[in-house]
Amino acid sequence: MKYFQVKHTLFLSLILLTLSSCGGGSGSSTSTGEEPIQDQISTSGFILTQIRERQIADDPIERIYEPRGIGGGGAMSGFSISPYSSLWFVGTDMGTLFRSVDRGVTWHGINHNETTYSSDLDSAAGVGFSADPEVVFHAPAGRTPVRSEDAGVHWTKISSFALASGEKIKYWRAHSYDANYMYAGTTSGLWQSRDNGLSWAKLSGVSGDSRGTYIDYHQTGHIIYHATANGIYKSVDQGSSFTRVHAPSAGLTIRAFTAGRDLDKITFAYIDNNGKGACSEVQPFASDWGVTSMNAHYDHCGYVWLGNEAMSFRQTTQQAGDHIKMAENNSKVIFVTGSTAWIRQYGTKVWRSTDSGATWNLKLNQINYDVTPFAAWGQDKMEYSAAALDIGWDDSGYESFDVHLRSPASVGGTGYYFLHSSKNGGDFWNAPFTKYADTGARAKAKKWKSTGLEVTSVYRFKFHPTNPQIGYAAMADMGGMVTEDGGKSFRISKVGYNSNYDYAFDPDDDRVVYAVSGSQHDFPMEWHANAANGDEGGVYKSTNRGLNWTRLTPTNGTFNRQFLSIGYDNGSNAIYAGLHGTGIARSLDGGATWSLFNTGLPGGVKIIPQIEVDPDNGGVYALLAGDAPTFSNSSSTGIYYLAPGAASWTLLRGTVTRPSGVTAGLWYYPTSFAVDFSSGSSRNTLYLTDYENNSNWLATGVWKSTDRGATWTRQLQYTHPLTVTLDQVDPSNVYVNGLHSVDGSWGNGGLYYSTNGGSTWGKNTIPPYQSNARSATIDPNDRSKLFYTFFGSAMLYGPRPQ
Structure with a gap:
């Protein structure tokens, strides 16, 4: 394989401007608590230096494969704004950390071989930024911290960061004027680095779950304020010792803490745990939501408290959920959000104060459940997206929320479908995960382009x-996408259930498309490989390129089931559809009437993940997977063929040659196949992939037959392959894609290809998504390019590897 090797550069400049100072105050405060409260001393001479952000250049490797899709539509967290450069980061529960070098205009996934993001969003932390803009920090799932010296392109494990068992990093905090100092708040304390993150030590004097850290820049040395549940602690010796300077009132705890200083004063702010008081307005809905949901709402709610230089605090009437944020150099602007645990999607609210908490204004209410019909925040204050307009605003709150550490004008947060950011302090919110590509007002069925923040799953x-300008992407959650310009832009086209799994076409009419749909996503991963007889679904037809769909299969118990595959023979007007458990449904009259057609297939569970119709003669090929979870039909799995006019399916499986050293069972769970349909071919060349799913270690992979199934030989050991794609113009080109662990903990996988019919294989390591590939599609408009599809990363478009 010829890898694309491009040396990238970063344009870096840092300018420190105009030193100034301001006077501090003095005073004392008393409060009940377990520990005595230190009297405050007068301080003055604080550094309020301005910092000019560096513009980070993009990495040329990131431009080789272009993201394609509609953007968003999946759970995101860890939204992080660099205060020192043009970098933004955000992660997704599908395992990818995304990077933007232009403040959210465009995004690229970081290569999975470098670092990933955690699917456990409760433990997922944002990215940390050093005052040296090239140096950034990350900790997937709060563990195994890594460090980058090239603005997030490459990452190295920080071996000196010896977290205790169960301890997780929650956030990072930099010293804005001295890159040597970095801090990390964890679930059990505060860590410090004095060499720009190369080595770390846990600070004594503070312990317990970190709730926020603030750095006060005194000219004689920085002061640290660190909050835990039981108080705010202060260090005047750069972390060598701490003294508690504020404790919350009896019975209360601190859930989140922030602060900001400017020429006028310093403001401290935190959220308490008095949820039943602060969120009492939800009590009328208790009978609708139940005790568990109500308690979760209260546990993630509280009042905002405000404090001054003397550490004298007062409770406000403002409620808050999980996040409270300020810029470190601004004492007036404070943001608070709701919580993902709040009922009625109240968690999508964001409030702002511009007068140090004296008054508050609601600056975002993503979806208002208190009006009928439900109403989204207006388009005069927020950009709409395909995920919102075509699917819905079902986003319960903010998994992450960040305010630019040096400028409260820049702010943003993520939820389960959306990332919304503002560059004017919350007066207007952008949707940086998508780009409108149509005319007129944003509305349903409009066209969109990707900015790179793709977090959906595309099966095929x-x-x-x-008509190579027309293409359909089968998706989870979103249903599906349609392109009418060869894959440059897309519109959502959802049949009706969670997932569109497959499409078939009428070659004589490019307006007609058939689709199969189901209510369960993510086949065949994990338990989704099991038979799904209880899941709803059906076969559908559109005569206007997916703008509208008509259900073809009945809604009775036989056919209201999840379907995985479909084929259409326009010569006989016959439709064949594969079910996720009961075999093959057939219609011989274009979908008017249906019957199960399993003659020749084995009894019991019959999962049919793929059906293909020979474009020349109408012969039908169908794949029978394993009857998970029993895996009792392994001797009968494989490709079945229905000859034109035949009354029974025939299994194209003779001898499956056992690979050397393999003792486990073979073909427990086939996932895909390919037939050489190229012009003039004999149809004797077949490929099949099977998926490790029954302790059959090292027994799975890519198989090939050149005698129409009489004998099969494994061409490549591959642990979890999902699709094999054959170039029907030049069948020597083969592409296999699937899942694997990039850390080497299990299996072989990734984006494999062969240019000699499977005799030898290369691996494309340039695309960032190395662990979650689903399929490959050669671009019929430019055969030098292809589309890769991914679980949780939509699609990438770029050169065919060779």
């Missing part, structure tokens, strides 16, 4: 056989 991407 198919082009119409006679």
Whole structure:
């Protein structure tokens, strides 16, 4: 394989301007608590230096494969704004950390071989930024911290960061004027580095779950304020010792803490745990939501408290959920959000104060459940997206929320579908995960382009056989996407259930498309491989390129089931559809009537993940997977063929040659196949992939037959392959894609290809998504390019590896 090797550069400049100082105050405060409260001393001479952000250049490697899709539509967290450069980061529960070098205009996933993001969003932390803009920090799932010296392109494990068992990093905090100092708040304390994050030590004097850290820049040395549940602690010796300077009132705890200083004063702020008081307005809904939901709402709610230089605090009437944020150099602007645990989607609210908490204004209410019909925040104050307009605003709150540490004008937060950010302090919110590509007002069925923040799953991407501008992407959650410009822009086209799994076309009419749908996503991963007889679904038809769909299968118990595959023979007007458990449904009259057609297939569970129709003669090929979870039909799995006019399916499986050293069972769970349909072919060349799913270690992979299934030989050991794609113009080109662990803990996988019919294989390591590939589709408009589809990363478009 010829890898694309491009040396990237970063344009870096840092300018420190105009030193100034301001006077501090003096005073004391008393409060009940377990520990005595230190009397405050007068301080003055604080550094309020301005910092000019560095513009980070993009990495040329990131431009080789372009993201394609509609953007968003999945759970995101860890939204992080660099205060020292143009970098933004955000993660997704699908395992990818995304990077933007232009403040959210465009995004690129970080290569999975470098670092990933945690699917456990409760333990997922944002990215940390050093005052040296090239140096950034990350800790997937709060563990195994890593450090980058090239603005997030490459990452190295920080071996000196010896977290205790169960301890997790919650956030990072930099010293804005001395890159040597970095801090990390964890679930059990505060860590410090004095060499720009190369080595770390846990500070004594503070312990317990970190709730926020603030750095006060005194000219004689910085002061640290650190909050835990039981108080705010202060260090005047750069972390060598701490003294508690404020304790919350009896019975209360601190849930989140922040602060900001400017020429006028310093403001401290935190959220308490008095949820039943602060969120009492939800009590009328208790009978609708139940005790568990109500308690979760109260546990994630409290009042905002405000404090001054003397550490004298007062409770306000403002409620807050999980996040309270300020810029470190601004004492007036404070943001608070709701919580993902709040009922009625109240968690999508953001409030702002511009007068140090004296008054508050609601600056975002993503969806208002208190009006009928439900109403989204207006388009005069927020950008709409395909995920919102075509799917819905079902986003319960903010998994992450960040305010630019040096400028409260820049702010943003993520939820389960959306990232919304503002560059004017919350007066208007952008949707940086998508780009409108249509005319007129944003509305349903409009066209969109990707900015790179793709967090959806695309199972397959198919082009119409006679109009290569028309293509359909089968998706989880979103349902599906349609392109009418060869894959440059897309619109959402959801049949009706969670997932569109497959499409088939009428080659004589590019307006007609058939689709199968189901209510369960993510087949065949984990338990989704099991038979799904209880899940709803059906076969659908559209005569206007997916703008509207008509259900073809009945809604009775036989056919209201999840379907995984479909094929259409336009010569006989016959439709074949594969079910996720009961075999093959067939209609011989274009979908008017249906019956199960399993003659020749074994009894019991019959999962059919793929069906293909020979474009020349109408012969039908169908794949029978394993009857998970029993795996009792392994001798009968494989490709079945229905000859034109035949009354029974025939299994194209003779001898499956056991690979050397393999003792486990073979073909427990086939996932895909390919037939050489190229012009003039004999149809004797077949490929099949099977998926390790029954302790059959090292027994799975890519198989090939050149005698129409009489004998099969494994061409490549591959642990979890999902699709094999054959170039039907030049069948020597083969592409196999699937899942694997990039840390080497299990299996072989990734984006494999062969240019000699499977005799030898290369691996494309350039695309960032190395662990979650689903399929490959050669671009019929430019055969030098292809589309890769991914679980949780939508699609990438770029050069075919060779």
